[in-house]
Each structure stands twice: as C-alpha cells, then as structure tokens.
Amino acid sequence: MIQQQLKLSWNIAMIQCDIHMGRPVDNRRIVEHWMEKALKAAVKPDLLVLPEMWNTGYALEHIHELADAEGRESREWISEFARNNGVHVVAGSIAERRGDEVYNTMRIFADSGEEIAAYSKIHLFRLMEEEKHLSSGQSVVTFELDGQILGASICYDIRFPELTRTLALMGAKVLFVPAAWPHPRLHHWRTLLTARAIENQMYVVACNRTGISGKDEFFGHSMIIDPWGEVLAEGGEEEGIVTGRIDLSLVDDVRSRIPVFEDRRANLYQI
Numbered sequence: 329m330i331q332q333q334l335k336l337s338w339n340i341a342m343i344q345c346d347i348h349m350g351r352p353v354d355n356r357r358i359v360e361h362w363m364e365k366a367l368k369a370a371v372k373p374d375l376l377v378l379p380e381m382w383n384t385g386y387a388l389e390h391i392h393e394l395a396d397a398e399g400r401e402s403r404e405w406i407s408e409f410a411r412n413n414g415v416h417v418v419a420g421s422i423a424e425r426r427g428d429e430v431y432n433t434m435r436i437f438a439d440s441g442e443e444i445a446a447y448s449k450i451h452l453f454r455l456m457e458e459e460k461h462l463s464s465g466q467s468v469v470t471f472e473l474d475g476q477i478l479g480a481s482i483c484y485d486i487r488f489p490e491l492t493r494t495l496a497l498m499g500a501k502v503l504f505v506p507a508a509w510p511h512p513r514l515h516h517w518r519t520l521l522t523a524r525a526i527e528n529q530m531y532v533v534a535c536n537r538t539g540i541s542g543k544d545e546f547f548g549h550s551m552i553i554d555p556w557g558e559v560l561a562e563g564g565e566e567e568g569i570v571t572g573r574i575d576l577s578l579v580d581d582v583r584s585r586i587p588v589f590e591d592r593r594a595n596l597y598q599i
C-alpha cells in the first residue's frame with residue numbers, strides 16, 4: 329500500500345452527459361469525449377466524476393445481456409485513462425454483471441490507475457423498477473484519495489439521511505453522488521443534496537446525467553455544495569462539464585463552528 333500524500337483541495341470536473349439507452353459502445357465514446365474535453369480546460373481537474381449507469385442507461389429489460397461482465401471492460405478502460413492522464417476518476421456507476429446478478433456499481437480510480445474501491449447501490453429505486461432487475465449492494469463504502477476519506481452513494485441514496493450520516497461518522501468529508509435523476513423532481517434533488525451537505529457539514533459532489541430516455545427527462549443540474557450549504561457550482565439542463573474547486577479544510581472549520589457531531593445524542597435515537 330502506497331502511503332498517500334494528504335491533499336486539501338481539488339479541482340473537480342463533473343461530466344453531465346446524455347446516455348443512450350442500451351448502447352454501451354456509443355456511451356463509452358460519449359463519456360470519453362467529455363472526459364478528454366474536461367482535461368483540456370485551462371485549469372486541469374484533479375478529479376473527474378461521471379453520472380449513474382453511464383454504460384447502458386436504464387435499459388432494464390435487457391440489462392442482463394447489456395451489463396459489463398465483472399465490470400471488466402469499463403474498469404480496464406477507466407484505469408488506463410486515469411493512469412495515462414494523471415487524474416482521479418470517480419467513475420459514476422455502471423450496470424455490472426456478477427454471476428447471475430446485475431448491480432448498479434460505482435468504482436473509484438486513483439490517478440495512478442489503481443482501483444481504490446467499489447460501491448453497489450444499496451437503495452434500489454422502485455419508481456424505475458430497479459429492484460425487479462438489479463440486486464442491491466450490501467455495504468456502506470468509504471474510500472481514500474490523497475489521504476482524505478470520502479463517501480460513496482448513488483442517486484436515490486440521498487433520500488436516506490442515515491446513509492450519509494453513517495458515511496460522515498466513518499470519516500467522510502465529501503459525499504459523491506452519481507445520478508440519473510429526472511424531472512419533475514428538481515426541487516427534491518437540490519433540497520436533498522443541500523440538506524445532506526448542511527446536516528453532515530461535508531461537501532456534496534453530485535453528477536447528474538442529461539437527455540431524454542423513454543418517458544424520463546434527465547435534467548443535469550450537477551452540483552457542488554460546500555459544508556455550509558453554499559452552492560459552489562451548478563450545471564444547467566444541457567450536456568456538458570460542470571467544474572468547481574473544493575477546499576477540505578472548510579469541513580473541519582464548519583464542524584468546529586457548529587459542533588453537530590459533538591452534540592449528537594446517539595443513545596436517544598432509534599437508528
């Protein structure tokens with residue numbers, strides 16, 4: 329295990345692209361195009377974030393045939409991309425087949441190309457019938473990049489404050505949220521993300537896809553929110569790259585100003 333150098337700030341670029349339902353080869357090309365474009369910006373990002381289910385979209389009826397076996401193809405490609413470009417990649421999530429099961433899985437790669445962690449979505453979204461086609465993950469996952477502890481979640485997970493609080497208690501200073509969140513729930517998206525940031529005094533970095541797929545209209549609005557609840561970056565509804573810089577020293581600063589974690593009464597709560 330290489331000792332990681334503690335780093336306090338990152339330039340982040342989120343890829344809020346359109347995803348074509350059931351067309352993994354085209355989708356990889358689209359994602360690659362935007363990742364390359366993000367790296368050409370005047371300020372090179374330290375970390376790229378991709379949206380949810382970027383390989384297949386919500387082609388759930390055919391997800392067993394379409395899913396990446398063991399995530400092998402996506403993992404090899406992203407690892408190589410991270411290494412060749414010296415950039416960390418929080419690789420959104422993909423439909424990934426393991427044995428007879430398909431999971432909605434997020435993988436994280438360091439700028440060395442090393443795969444650091446994997447998280448499979450634990451709360452499956454019934455409104456899109458995810459639970460009929462996908463299996464849910466069984467663990468809560470934090471990971472470490474540049475000596476900082478970070479938390480993994482996917483889309484619907486942000487409706488479960490218990491998950492984010494657990495991640496914060498495990499030491500996470502940033503919550504990553506790849507998403508495929510559609511209209512008409514923009515108000516929920518913005519409010520829930522902001523609440524998760526304020527109540528846990530952590531950064532929230534949320535990358536949402538764009539485009540129309542069947543009856544779902546995905547609205548982008550990828551966001552970076554700081555631990556005080558200020559919106560540092562927010563995309564529009566169009567495909568593109570949303571960037572922002574985060575300074576992790578602000579997490580400790582906010583936590584010392586309002587000592588929520590010291591004032592918790594954990595022994596009085598049911599959960």
Ligand SMILES: O=C(O)CCC(=O)C(=O)O
Pocket residue numbers: 453456482483484485487508509510513516
């Ligand atoms: O919770 C919502 O409103 C959207 C969730 C969602 O689209 C998902 O988890 O894929």
